[in-house]
Amino acid sequence: MSERGQPTIRELQLRAERALSSGRRADIERALIDLAREAPVGSDSAIFAHRHLAELHLEDNPWRAALHLRRAIDAGHPRHGDVLHALMGLCQALLGNYAYAARCYRRALGFAPGTPWYHHNLGHLLDVGLDDLVGAEQHLRVAYEQEPLHDEVVASLAHCLARRGKLVEALVLAREAVALAPRHKEHRSLQEWIEQGAPAKRPRAVKGVMGRVGSVADGAIDDAVEDMSGCEDEFTESVAALLVDQMIAGGFDPDDINCARDVLDDYIGLRDAVGRPDVLAAAVEYTVSQLRGLGLSQQNIADRYGVTRGAVGHRSRDIRTTLSLSPYTP
Template sequence: MARSGAEDIDRLRRDIDRALADKLDAERVLPLLARLARATAPGSEPWLYAHRHLAEMGVEHDPWRAALFARRVLQFHEEDDGAWAVLGLAQSLLGNYRYAARAYERALAIAPDNPWYAHNLGHLYDVALNRPQDALPLLAQATEAQTGEADIAASYAHALARCGKLVLAKKILKRAIRHGATADQMALWRWLDAGAPTTGESGPDPQRPADSKRKTKRRRARERQSLGD
């Protein structure tokens, strides 16, 4: 597609903004973003906007392609924490855990107060890279910042148990899932209740890395299970 005029680009940008505001499915928004990316000059603001959203919205469906879009953004803006975080999530989904950790380290260095970056990096350290001690301060930071997020608390509890802090791990998890838990969180609770036995593995994975957008992430539907005292 040839580079479009300013009016066409502005109109397309408004269409995309409206689609995002209306929370349309990615299948309907991604083609608009691709058109905007093709219609604008590399490195321009609308080009970067298109590539950021292409990476974020497409990461679960096609993590390899999302990583490509994120790297294109980083070619022009190395300090874009969101692009580093999406790259980290994409590499996590592709199984490239060391690469993913390096990407999240960059994201967290740029935005050190972001609890999702801290959580995802800590979760990678604990479950994927067998570094639970390194995970603890990151997961503690994320849990303190997002006290209502059971997913984050579950990751923290998992790392605590692996570091021998079983009593605190059970306390953290029980408080987090008192109103309901996912199947993964209940499996984690049973593992903790059994004394967090070591079987050559790290124990049940409480969850996969979270969606790495700056402020929000999708919430899983919770299975309404409760713990006895």
């Protein structure tokens, strides 16, 4: 105890570790929240608390998990970098932000380039979410070379190869996946799809396990990505990824960010030329701030994106004119 009778940071962390060992969710969350509240920002104890709070909420509230991860990532500790970025990738995949999720897994690989699960998850996102089959195959082959007996890795590579037209190798791998996990219905569906010549409409049952991220328990999340064939083009996704990243860092709530994504999609759909990605993202955020009465200044937003206030104002006016928007429109 401290001189004032309050528990020290070390005592709070020990309490959190004991709660994690007990497995009782209410005790775990209470102890981790106490630690996160008292630990110095950016300290190992704060990172510990926010990381485990993120893992706790990953399935039921990926948005809340992402906010905890952002606080941990902002501390910039390289020792924790790969797992934190991989967890953020999983959160963003669950939220449907596939380009952002792929960026997170690339960052995780920058810290731990040999981790097969990061290669698998990135490859699966590139295949099923972003239609980058060449990049997907590269990462999935790395994962397969290191984990040739993991049925999900084998199945993901088979799926990608089938989409690339490499049906002979894909069928061999699909049969391997079925042999490795005979009760896995999705693997059997995958095999049947390939035997039919891999028609363009893929079976919805083809899924990927996205939960193998560093020290996170195997199978923590199943079905994180399913039938993500309707992806946006590369430019839209690059703007959306920047926009979501900045708005998460700025503490916006999910409704604000969903509104921003809608504004972005509608505007790009009506405009042939939309300018620089960073200016567009900043202008969308400023427009949403006006629409929802959030009171953020144009200069503050411009500074965060590294662009000029004038550019943000000009693009925001064009967004409002194009979409017939007025400030404080609900």
